Amino acid sequence: xxxxxxxxxxxxxxxxxxxxEKQWQWKKERTLKALxxxxxxxxxxxxxxxxxxxQYQFDExxxxxxxxxxxxxxxxxxxxxxxxxxxxxxxxxxFPFPKPPALIKRLLQFGADxxxxxxxxxxxxxxxxxxxLELNREDDGNRRFIISQQRYETLExxxxxxxxCRDVTARRVRGVVEGYEFTGTQLTPLLEEKITWTQLRxxxxxxxxxxxxxxxxxxxxxxxxxxxxxxxxTLHGKTTCKGKADGTGSGFTYAAVSDTPxxxxxxxxxxxxxSYNDIAKYVFYTETSTASTNGSTDxxxxxxxxxxxxxxxxxxxxNRKTDWAVDMEFLNTVAASDPNNRLVVYxxxxxxxxxxxxxxxxxxxxxxxxxxxxxxxx
Ligand SMILES: C[S@@+](CC[C@H](N)C(=O)[O-])C[C@H]1O[C@@H](n2cnc3c(N)ncnc32)[C@H](O)[C@@H]1O
Numbered sequence: 001x002x003x004x005x006x007x008x009x010x011x012x013x014x015x016x017x018x019x020x021e022k023q024w025q026w027k028k029e030r031t032l033k034a035l036x037x038x039x040x041x042x043x044x045x046x047x048x049x050x051x052x053x054x055q056y057q058f059d060e061x062x063x064x065x066x067x068x069x070x071x072x073x074x075x076x077x078x079x080x081x082x083x084x085x086x087x088x089x090x091x092x093x094x095f096p097f098p099k100p101p102a103l104i105k106r107l108l109q110f111g112a113d114x115x116x117x118x119x120x121x122x123x124x125x126x127x128x129x130x131x132x133l134e135l136n137r138e139d140d141g142n143r144r145f146i147i148s149q150q151r152y153e154t155l156e157x158x159x160x161x162x163x164x165c166r167d168v169t170a171r172r173v174r175g176v177v178e179g180y181e182f183t184g185t186q187l188t189p190l191l192e193e194k195i196t197w198t199q200l201r202x203x204x205x206x207x208x209x210x211x212x213x214x215x216x217x218x219x220x221x222x223x224x225x226x227x228x229x230x231x232x233x234t235l236h237g238k239t240t241c242k243g244k245a246d247g248t249g250s251g252f253t254y255a256a257v258s259d260t261p262x263x264x265x266x267x268x269x270x271x272x273x274x275s276y277n278d279i280a281k282y283v284f285y286t287e288t289s290t291a292s293t294n295g296s297t298d299x300x301x302x303x304x305x306x307x308x309x310x311x312x313x314x315x316x317x318x319n320r321k322t323d324w325a326v327d328m329e330f331l332n333t334v335a336a337s338d339p340n341n342r343l344v345v346y347x348x349x350x351x352x353x354x355x356x357x358x359x360x361x362x363x364x365x366x367x368x369x370x371x372x373x374x375x376x377x378x
Contacts, residue, residue: 088180
């Protein structure tokens with residue numbers, strides 16, 4: 001604590017002045033009132049006198065004062081959760097009551113070793129993901145996360161066709177991974193206290209505690225904000241700040257599940273086969289663990305995308321009349337048009353002899369893996 005001159009004063013005791021070694025905890029008026037109310041205890045120690053204040057086992061209502069339980073989660077406030085979301089998304093109201101990342105980090109430190117896979121199926125604003133990414137950066141860990149979140153949770157959001165998962169959860173996680181710029185006010189919690197009847201009866205002491213905190217912190221913030229809302233008394237130090245948070249790095253994939261199961265409920269496809277694009281996305285994701293084909297899917301050529309120097313093709317017609325087969329003509333067209341040397345082709349029929357394929361590979365300096373469309377769709 002900084003030295004504060006107004007906390008250095010003598011306390012009169014049995015005709016002598018007791019001075020603090022450095023400073024007292026309370027302001028002079030509060031101490032003198034406690035002295036007058038007989039709430040101070042003077043103890044001789046090491047040739048000097050120490051002063052402490054009395055805490056009664058029972059309060060004025062006769063209720064036993066609860067011993068403050070030992071907490072492993074000190075110094076983390078709900079407000080930190082809102083600040084974390086606000087600084088990344090620029091909107092503190094983007095999600096109600098998000099947990100503070102520091103809280104989840106603390107819990108992960110107890111239970112998730114450095115290779116853990118952390119799953120949060122009710123991800124909300126994505127606090128768990130932020131906590132995993134930040135903790136990995138702090139302790140060089142390799143934890144991974146899987147989170148899921150529904151698109152909307154209120155009727156209004158549903159009517160507005162909102163997508164919380166995309167616009168809040170995924171945006172926040174991407175912000176943490178890639179880094180973000182922020183301008184805003186930083187609120188530092190200095191006090192959060194539930195107002196009970198007992199405290200109301202001792203309002204004066206609570207007010208002087210707030211006043212003491214205010215004068216202690218006056219120089220450290222632009223302004224100090226006191227609020228009493230929904231039975232919670234808070235005091236925050238407010239500072240306007242601008243800054244850039246570095247990204248934590250590492251990969252993150254956002255994927256959306258379709259409204260209906262890709263292969264029909266209980267694999268009952270009925271008359272309607274899954275669309276070309278849906279199977280293309282499925283194939284691309286299972287092959288590459290990457291959701292985006294970068295919009296390069298082309299139903300005419302059958303190319304659905306590229307990833308790490310490999311081209312992926314899907315030869316599939318969602319009807320029950322014709323099959324799209326891979327043949328030598330197809331491979332020769334690809335040889336002439338595709339710059340990549342590694343190819344993966346999913347198709348409905350393979351009309352290429354092993355021997356011809358090997359010869360084609362040797363001739364063009366390419367490798368091709370031929371696969372049948374998943375699930376024997378037809
Ligand atoms: C209490 S919030 C999670 C808050 C989050 N831990 C945070 O700090 O930001 C729970 C979330 O679960 C979501 N949810 C509820 N049922 C769900 C479901 N069946 N599938 C996916 N998400 C769901 C709700 O939309 C809500 O946002």
